[in-house]
Amino acid sequence: MNERETDVLVVGTGIAGLSAALAADQAGADVTLATKAERPEQASTWWAQGGIAVTRDDPEQFKQDILDASAGTADPEAVEVLVENATDTVSDVLVETVGIEFDTNGEGYDFGREAAHDEPRILHINAETGKHIHVPFLNYVADETDVTVLEGTAALELIRHEGRVYGAILERDGEWAPTFAGSTILATGGIGALYPRSTNPDTATGDGIAMAALAGAEVDDMEYVQFHPTACHTDSGTFLVSEAVRGEGGLLRNGDGERFMPEYHEDAELAPRDVVARAVKTEREQTGEVTLDVSDIDFEAEFPDLAEKCAEHGVDWETGIPIAPAQHFLCGGISVDDRGRTTLDNLYAVGECSRTGVHGANRLASTSLLEGLVWGQRAGEDAVGNEIERIEPPELLERDPDLPGNFARDKFRRLRRVMDEMVGIERTPSGLKRSQSVLRRLKGEVDAYVRTRTSRSLYELRSASVVSLLISRAAAENEQSVGCHYLVDEETVESPAEQ
Structure with a gap:
């Protein structure tokens, strides 16, 4: 790796990192985008299924749904930022700039409904929205902007001194060197690799949170680890069964064939995720298994990508999809304000590695892509204009001797x-x-x-x-x-x- 300088260094190429890089580039900054991913599916955005929530006719109800899902613990000011910017940001960035075509129903967008949402407000593309957003967004940033994209490149340490961040040590192919930046934006995703069953990629090791915490940045709400109630675990891997399936009428049944969610919550299958996840765990322990019954919906037509994935993993969805909870999302992270600024000067955090206050103790479905997009734009714009300065970077020792086997x-x-x-x-x-x-x-x-x-x-x-x-x-x-x-x-x- 060569030593370099850049106005804005963004670490991570999920929707939050791409959004931040795009905004900084549009503001005239020299932007470097580093990611340890070498293919799209190594970023968490690629794995998102349900969709991205937007504000329709009733923004106050959208805000209330977010607050209710969080058990009243979300920050109302952060929720206000998210909801007030939702529709315009999705339209401006994803639709108008990147050219994303969300599903329609002949009369306009085919808005879906998911758990704890009062109305259908979810834009989606089949049941693999993340993949269909991420790939064209990544291609747009790589091909249509002046952003320098460094694939297969990990950030190991932040370069910092006395409460300020000056860039990061980047590593690729076993070599490392400092990249000095006027501003550094962490967009490193989640923590799925910390749990044996997760809907995240294996590369989600919490790097950004760890680097920021070791540098002295504040973190908050770290105890709020969300588990998705409907992941399908097979011998060939784990895959998420979108909440949208329950939104369309999918029912949860225990090992005795009984529908059980009405006994746990008045909203039944559309209760908040934490409630459904605990219910599924309990019923699995008591009756041996839980399946998602999709017999009342046209599953193959409504969710062709999911039907194909079931077939790939040897799951017969017609007899019920076997499911169990899996770690899904970290609601807390690096503490940031409404522009993604951390408690360290010139350091920003966006996306799942950040704690904006939007989610509180529990995240409302299909708000993660939206949060990354909105805060990415705001952080990318705010990060422009800081002077690049060089200091003595932290010393990393040579790779000798090698690690013990395994x-x-x-x-x-x-x-x-x-x-x-x-x-x-x-x-x-x-x-x-x-x-x-x-x-x-x-x-x-x-x-x-x-x-x-x-x-x-x-x-x-x-x-x-x-x-x-x-x-x-x-x-x-x-x-x-x-x-x-x-x-x-x-x-x-x-x-x-x-x-």
């Missing part, structure tokens, strides 16, 4: 077991206390190697261990059971994860 894989397996068993859908105070003990030891082991050598896999493991500990600590400190943070009283026996 070191990173074994540590990741241990970390995921702890997070799954102790910091999952349901938590106990004693389990959270034990999780911190295990995670502190694991982080200490990782830190010992980071001090002696440099490799991407090691830094990803460090990121995962830092973020896992942040989540566990935040969960232990929050004694209120709300939203995604659900506490139970039962004491558990010693977990294999501690052994």
Whole structure:
């Protein structure tokens, strides 16, 4: 890697990073966009299915739906920013600029409805909206702007001094060098790699959150880890079954063939995600399985991409799709304001790695792409104009000696077991206390190697261990059971994860 300078450095090529890079480029900045992804499906946006919510005739109801889904914990001012900018930003950026064609029904857009939404307001493209947005957006930024795109390139450390960020150390193909920037925007996505079952790509190791936290930036709401209630787990992998399927009439049935959601919530299958996820977990434990019954809808016609994916994984959707919860989204992250500014000068964060306050304790369906798009635009515009300055970058040691065989894989397996068993859908105070003990030891082991050598896999493991500990600590400190943070009283026996 060569040392470089750029007005704005964006790390991550999901919808938030692309939106930020586009906005900064349109404002006349020299923009560098770095991503460790080498193909679109390595970014979380590609995996999004349901769609992107917009404001229709009743913005006040949209705001209320977001607040209600969060159990009243979302920041009303942040929600105001999201809703007031939703329709115009989607129209200006995705439709007019990138040329996205959302599904129509002959009379206009075919708005879908998802859980906890009062009305249909979801723009979508089949049931794989993320893929159909991400690829053309990425192509547009790469081909139609002056943005320099660095694929296969990871950020390892922020270059910082006395509360200000000056860029980042970037790594590609085992070589690293500083990139100095007037502003640095983190758009590194989620934390799915911290859990054994996730709807995120394997590359979602929480890098941006870890780098920012280690640099001294504030993080908040880290305990609010959202689990999607309907993921299909097969021997060949896990895939998300969009909430839109339940919005069209799909019903959840337990192992006895009984529909159970009306007993848990008045909105039944369209209850908030945290409620449905816990219900699915309970019914699986009590009856052996839960399936999504799609017999009352024209599944193959309404959701052709999902029907094809079921076939690829050997799932017969006509007899019911077997589902279970999977980690889906982190509602917290790096604390930012309404322009994506963090508590460190010249450092911004957008998308899932940020905490805007929109989601509070639980995210409303199909607001993640919207949040990334809106805050990406606002951060990209605001980040332009800061002077590039050089300081002495942090020293990274040469990659010598190599890591012990299977070191990173074994540590990741241990970390995921702890997070799954102790910091999952349901938590106990004693389990959270034990999780911190295990995670502190694991982080200490990782830190010992980071001090002696440099490799991407090691830094990803460090990121995962830092973020896992942040989540566990935040969960232990929050004694209120709300939203995604659900506490139970039962004491558990010693977990294999501690052994």
